[in-house]
Amino acid sequence: MSLRVLIADDEPVSLERLRLSLAAFSDIEIVGSATNGEEAMSLAECTPADLLLLDIQMPGRTGLEIARELQGPNAPEVIFVTAFADFATEAFEVDAADYLLKPVKQDRLEEAIQRARRRRSPTGGAGTVSATQTVRPPVETGYEHEFWIRKRDGFLRVPVDQILRIEAARDYALLHTDTNSHILRITMAELERRLNPENLLRVHRSAFVRPDTVARIERNDSGVTRLHSHDGAMIEVGPSYAKRVASALGVPLESAKT
Structure with a gap:
């Protein structure tokens, strides 16, 4: 079944x-495109769409304003595509499926679209645990078992066992679950101290990955190592983390080469 997509950006x-x-x-079927906020809002109101890809800063209305006005049980999914990391908090307050920074990498776009699809599926929804995960009972290890995420109307509990991947966004961290992304004001260094590496392994100065979601390891002739997860995400491994990652996954570096 095709996904009907509406795109909006004031930069041609x-x-x-x-x-x-x-x-x-x-x-994917692009059912409309807009170059300003008013046009995007008008199209969204009269054109059936499953997903909106919205810039945030646009003349007329911002992407955030459009997302707020369209919220409801039958609202399309929203992925923000912007050059600014500053609006990430507001983006996830309006329940965005994802938040992509320009220039957008193709693998990140694919991951975001897959997440939007899962959210629209009958079996999707917040709190869904991936089939690749095992929910473990809390053990007193000194590591975090959950994070409380501030939302507009209170706080949301996000168990660590539901987090598939974490990426840095300036002074924040984006916690990606199977169907949602959440933003938390915390440094990657602090996360490394508070997370059990058996659950979430630091693979780059700006990324953590759940080891049991890794489907394939690629290492090219230039020595760049990438992890491919079950949900389509591709995460580059920092050079200083490569040996640690290979050891944690039980894969010799030389056998990870493709």
Whole structure:
């Protein structure tokens, strides 16, 4: 079943790049495009769409304002595509499926779209645990078992066992679960102290990965190591973390080469 997508960006070059990136997906139909917030809102109200890819800072209305006005049980999923990390908190307060920073990498776009699909599926939803995960009972190890995420109307508990991947976003961390992303004001160094590496392994200065979600390890001729997860994400391993990651996954570095 095709995914109907509406895209909006006030920069023509960015809009065209997004259009070309989406052309790689055979089951995506672009049902409309807009170059300002008012046009995007009008299209969203009159054009059936499953997913909106919105820039945030646009003339007329911002992407955040559009997402707030469209919220409801039948609202389309929203992925923000922006050059600024500063709006991540507000983006996840309106329950965005993902938050992509320009220039958008194709693998991150694919991951975000897959997350949006899962959220729209009958079996999707917050709190879903991936089939690749094992929920473990809390053990007194000194490590975190959960994080409380501030939301507009209170706080949301996110168990560590539901987090698939963490990426840095300036002074914040994006906690990615199977169907949602959450933002937490914390440094990666602090996360490394508070997380059990058996559950979430630091693989880069700006990334953690749940080891049991890794489906494939790639190491090219230049020595760059990448992890491919079951949900389609691709995470680069920092050079100083490569041996540690290979050891944790039980894979000799030389056998990870493709």
